[in-house]
Amino acid sequence: MLFQKGNLLIRELEWKDKYLLSKWLSDPEILQYYEGRDNPFDVKKVEQKFFEAEADATRCIIEFDEGPIGYVQFYEVDEDERQTYGYSDSIETLYGMDQFIGESAYWNKGVGTQIVRAMVAYLIQEKGADRIVMDPQTWNERAIRCYEKCGFEKVKLLPKNELHEGEYRDCWLIEHISKAVVDV
Structure with missing residues (x-):
């Protein structure tokens, strides 16, 4: 377990979770927002992407x-991404994160907000993040x-930052700055 906050628990990904990820990432309702409906995952593809790929991110399951109910990953932003995002001259500790709720029954109930707030607090308090970034597609207003x-x-x-359903989509670079950085 990485941490627990009330009825929310974040734990590192385990081998048995490949079936959950395959279920979620083969559901068109979920794929519409994460990976794309033209890119479903079977168990073998999940194994390759989430277990055999180089572990540059901490991959976790969200329990509620x-x-x-979902997946979250976080990672220290590498030099290439720093360059793309415009942080190449910064010495700050910069983290990125990605997440999705794979059980759509938990959408629009404030659970996503709880997850993101808890992850931000964890990255600042436990990982020393000065700044946390994400790059959601511009059309994903929710x-x-x-x-x-x-x-x-x-x-x-x-512009044209992420391939999604056959076309490159615009994304917003968004950031959360820890209070320690703001107060300096």
Whole structure:
């Protein structure tokens, strides 16, 4: 277990979770927002992407009310991404994160906001993050509203940043700055 906050638990990905990820990432309702409906995952593809790929991110399962409902990953932003995002001259500790709720029954109930707030607190307090960044697609207004409620702000438009359903989509670079950085 990475941490628990109330009825929310974040734990590192385990081998048995490949079946959950395959279930979620083969559901068109979920794929519409994460990976794309033209890119479903079977168990073998999950194994390759989430277990055999180089572990540059900490990959986790989100549990809520004692059941798995989604996925979150976080990572220290590498030099290439720093360059793309405009942070190449910064010496700050910069983390990125990605997440999705794989059980759509938990959408629009404030659970996403709880997840993002808890992850932000964890990254600042436990990992020493000065700044946390994400790059949601511009059309995903529900996710962007959630992130803004959690203290993220739009920094710049990233044109044609992510391949999604056969076309490159614009994304927003959004950031959350830890209070320690703001108070300096």
